[in-house]
Amino acid sequence: MRLLITNTTYLVAGVLFILGLRWFGNPRTARRGNLCGELGIVLAVVGTLVKAEVVSYQWILIGLFLGSAIGVPIAVLMKMTAMPQRTAISHAFGALAAALVGTAEYYLRQPTGIDRAAMTALSAEVLLGALTFTGSLMAFGKLQGILPQRPIVYRGQNLTNLTILGLAILAGAFLIYSPTSAFAFPVLIALALVFGVLLIVPIGGADMPTVIALLNSYAGLSGAAMGFVFDNKVLIIAGALDGASGFMLAIVMSKAMNRSFRNVLFGAFGQIQARVAEIAEKPVRTGTIEEAGMILEAARLVIIVPGYGMAVAQAQHKVRELYDQLRRGGAEVKFAIHPVAGRMPGHMNVLLAEANIPYDALYEMDAINAEFPQCDVALVVGANDITNPAARHDRASPIFGMPILDVDAARCIMVIKRTMAPGFAGIENELYYDDKTMMLFGDARAVVSDLVGEISRAAAAA
Amino acid sequence: MSNLEVGIYIFLLAAFLGYELVRRVPQLLHTPLMSLTNALSGIALVGSIALAGAHRTVLSTVLGTLAVVASTTNVVSGFMITDRMLRMFHRGAPASPTPRSPGEPQVGGE
Numbered sequence: 198m199r200l201l202i203t204n205t206t207y208l209v210a211g212v213l214f215i216l217g218l219r220w221f222g223n224p225r226t227a228r229r230g231n232l233c234g235e236l237g238i239v240l241a242v243v244g245t246l247v248k249a250e251v252v253s254y255q256w257i258l259i260g261l262f263l264g265s266a267i268g269v270p271i272a273v274l275m276k277m278t279a280m281p282q283r284t285a286i287s288h289a290f291g292a293l294a295a296a297l298v299g300t301a302e303y304y305l306r307q308p309t310g311i312d313r314a315a316m317t318a319l320s321a322e323v324l325l326g327a328l329t330f331t332g333s334l335m336a337f338g339k340l341q342g343i344l345p346q347r348p349i350v351y352r353g354q355n356l357t358n359l360t361i362l363g364l365a366i367l368a369g370a371f372l373i374y375s376p377t378s379a380f381a382f383p384v385l386i387a388l389a390l391v392f393g394v395l396l397i398v399p400i401g402g403a404d405m406p407t408v409i410a411l412l413n414s415y416a417g418l419s420g421a422a423m424g425f426v427f428d429n430k431v432l433i434i435a436g437a438l439d440g441a442s443g444f445m446l447a448i449v450m451s452k453a454m455n456r457s458f459r460n461v462l463f464g465a466f467g468q469i470q471a472r473v474a475e476i477a478e479k480p481v482r483t484g485t486i487e488e489a490g491m492i493l494e495a496a497r498l499v500i501i502v503p504g505y506g507m508a509v510a511q512a513q514h515k516v517r518e519l520y521d522q523l524r525r526g527g528a529e530v531k532f533a534i535h536p537v538a539g540r541m542p543g544h545m546n547v548l549l550a551e552a553n554i555p556y557d558a559l560y561e562m563d564a565i566n567a568e569f570p571q572c573d574v575a576l577v578v579g580a581n582d583i584t585n586p587a588a589r590h591d592r593a594s595p596i597f598g599m600p601i602l603d604v605d606a607a608r609c610i611m612v613i614k615r616t617m618a619p620g621f622a623g624i625e626n627e628l629y630y631d632d633k634t635m636m637l638f639g640d641a642r643a644v645v646s647d648l649v650g651e652i653s654r655a656a657a658a659a
Numbered sequence: 660m661s662n663l664e665v666g667i668y669i670f671l672l673a674a675f676l677g678y679e680l681v682r683r684v685p686q687l688l689h690t691p692l693m694s695l696t697n698a699l700s701g702i703a704l705v706g707s708i709a710l711a712g713a714h715r716t717v718l719s720t721v722l723g724t725l726a727v728v729a730s731t732t733n734v735v736s737g738f739m740i741t742d743r744m745l746r747m748f749h750r751g752a753p754a755s756p757t758p759r760s761p762g763e764p765q766v767g768g769e
Contacts, residue, residue: 207705214699215676215705221692222683228745231691235738236701245705256724260711264731271732272739277747280690287697287733294703294729301710303720313664335742413693427706428662428743434673439700443676446689537687543689547744555751559706561686 199247205511206244207431213237216436218442224556241431241643258463277551278508281540282340288416289333295419296326302426303382310374312656318425320369323382324389325419330364331393333412339397340405340540348401361392379567402505403582405540407450411458446542452534453562455588455598481617484635486644489611490651493637496573496609499523500565500658502533502602503545506579506614510641516578518649519550526656532558533565533575533602535583575607577628579614579641585626613644664717698737704730 213233220230243451244253275283295620303311338344365388372381400408421436423429451458493499501520507513523530532554539544547561558566569575577584584604587594604610610633615627617636628634637644685715705731710723 201687210702211673214702215673215680217695217699218677218680218684221688222680222685223694224685224688224745224748227688227691227748228742231695231738231741231745238699238702238738239702239732241702241705242708247709248709248712250709251714253714256711256714256720257708257727260707260724260727261731264728265735267728268737270734270736272736272743277744283696283736284693287694290729290733291697291700291703294701294707294726294733297722297729298703298706298710301719301726305715305719357674382722393760410693413696417696417700420703423703425663425666427709428666430666430669432702432705433666435699435702437670437673437678438680439696441674442681442692442696445678445681446693449686449689520667531730534686541690542693543686543691546687547690547747550744550747550749553747553749556687556748557750559687582739585707612759612769650676 199249201250203244206240206252207429209235210244211243211431211434213240214431214438215577218438228336240301242367266510276511277547278511279341279465280412280547281368281405281409281544282337284541285333285337285340285412288412289337292326292329292333292412292419292534294326294603295322295416295423296330296607298423299323299326299419299426300382300386304379307377307379309384313373313376314553315371315426316376318422319384320372321428321571322419322422323386324365324369325415325422325453327386327389328393328396329412329415329419330399331390331411334415335397336392336400336405336408336412339400339402344549346397346402348404350399354395354399358392358395360389361395365389365392402540403454403537404541404655405455406537406544407458409541410443410446411504414440414447416445417441424610424619440569450537453600454596455600479630481629481636482632482634486647486651489635489637490655492609492611492650492651493528493574493648494526494577494655495524496523496528498529498531498568498572499576500531500533500569500572500604500607502536502538502577502604503549503577504535504578504580505540505544506581508539508544508548508579508640510579510619510643512578512641512645513548513552513554514650515645516549519639519645519652520554520558522649522652526652530558531560531568531572531606533562533569534559535580535602538580538583560568562600562602566635569603569606573609574609575604575609575615577604578645581614581626582624584628585624586631587624587627591627604628605631605633608633611638613639613641615640687748688745691741694737694741694744698734698741699738701730701734704734 217230221228249348282343367383417436423430534545586605588596588599588601707726
């Protein structure tokens with residue numbers, strides 16, 4: 198009877214997860230999809246609690262309580278701009294759980310022997326779990342600014358990393374061959390932990406969206422491996438869904454940068470910095486707030502291009518004020534969202550939604566690019582590489598071939614930027630030297646705020 | 660068919676189905692999507708609970724309890740943050756920018 202209850206809840210939970218993802222395909226039903234997922238987890242947990250093998254609830258309750266005590270404040274207090282970090286740390290937690298459970302299972306079963314199939318799953322679970330754990334912590338450190346965001350590269354880096362990964366896989370394979378050789382297990386874990394760190398060392402800020410998506414996928418796969426260890430179908434389903442989702446996002450991200458996974462993971466953007474110096478010292482035109490305000494006020498179609506700089510300066514609410522101000526003046530305002538703008542998939546959409554900008558004003562790259570030639574002003578707020586025309590014609594450029602927003606086609610281009618320093622990829626942006634471009638130097642929030650002030654003054658005077 | 664084979668079938672079917680489902684999620688919702696799937700993978704809670712509650716060895720209870728903490732954190736914060744994000748997304752009214760009106764979604768191409 199108990200078994201029947203457990204198995205039924207797992208089955209229903211699996212169906213609910215799939216329905217939840219199905220409803221997530223549309224912003225109108227997405228909240229229902231989320232609710233479905235919640236319901237599924239609650240059901241599965243109840244189904245597990247009634248299992249015969251669960252003999253004491255003390256530690257479970259302590260764990261549930263502590264987890265909620267950590268999770269609820271994070272969910273309620275976290276700033277939306279911290280979303281990439283929060284995502285990275287949650288991948289770390291998920292992977293940690295898988296690695297811990299795998300470790301415990303190994304030492305429980307090792308004395309009596311483990312069959313090859315279970316050991317294969319255990320090795321995969323622990324390998325993926327451990328490397329995703331340290332990798333995600335590293336990603337968290339970089340995103341939070343604890344670690345430098347610039348890629349760190351050194352001679353022989355790829356060889357070192359591949360050797361360590363190879364050794365880890367070898368340790369796992371040896372354990373499958375001889376599951377009772379307990380000495381190999383800590384070796385496997387240690388190598389996987391080290392590999393996770395080394396994997397993220399050469400990753401720069403611009404590559405974070407792809408890497409976060411990959412880590413998401415690994416965390417899911419380690420969960421699916423856990424499902425194979427326990428022969429638990431709902432774990433397999435949820436892990437496969439999570440793994441597939443992370444994989445899909447990673448593909449979208451790397452396509453949006455015109456780079457392969459291998460290139461993202463092993464071809465650090467860091468090697469490019471040497472080129473920066475050779476770009477000729479061309480003059481840039483620095484605009485004043487008055488000038489920019491005047492042009493914006495007269496514009497009929499304005500396209501705003503947000504980037505990571507907007508997130509760093511927390512300028513999204515000021516951008517919303519500008520959006521309102523321009524619309525009051527009769528202008529049409531659209532937002533152009535590049536898939537890799539920011540530090541994670543969908544980063545800009547969330548920030549703009551937080552600032553209460555309706556999502557029908559947000560346009561994906563392919564939908565908006567045709568409109569740049571008709572737009573009076575393209576306003577770039579803290580975005581860089583995704584607007585660089587060099588991606589279209591400069592074969593020598595490291596971002597050659599990357600799809601970009603055709604900002605240079607606009608009648609007038611304004612770029613809000615702190616300094617002339619190149620972006621994380623270390624690539625000079627031709628756009629800034631365009632005759633139509635006006636640079637507005639300063640903190641994004643301050644500049645946008647000044648623009649709003651200027652335009653509303655002009656409107657009041659008129 | 661062995662349990663392993665059944666498991667592999669389930670894994671493959673779920674992975675392909677999942678891929679097709681998430682491909683239809685608009686870029687607009689990619690951050691909430693990641694947050695949701697993260698919460699879903701918190702289903703590891705099921706394995707962690709079984710371990711923490713079975714009381715077999717001290718090591719397994721300690722590791723199991725830690726795993727319960729880690730996955731509960733993900734489940735709780737994952738679903739709450741996803742909902743917090745989804746509540747922020749709204750369509751604009753055609754004329755004036757009044758917030759929170761449901762209606763047809765407008766989402767660009769792939």
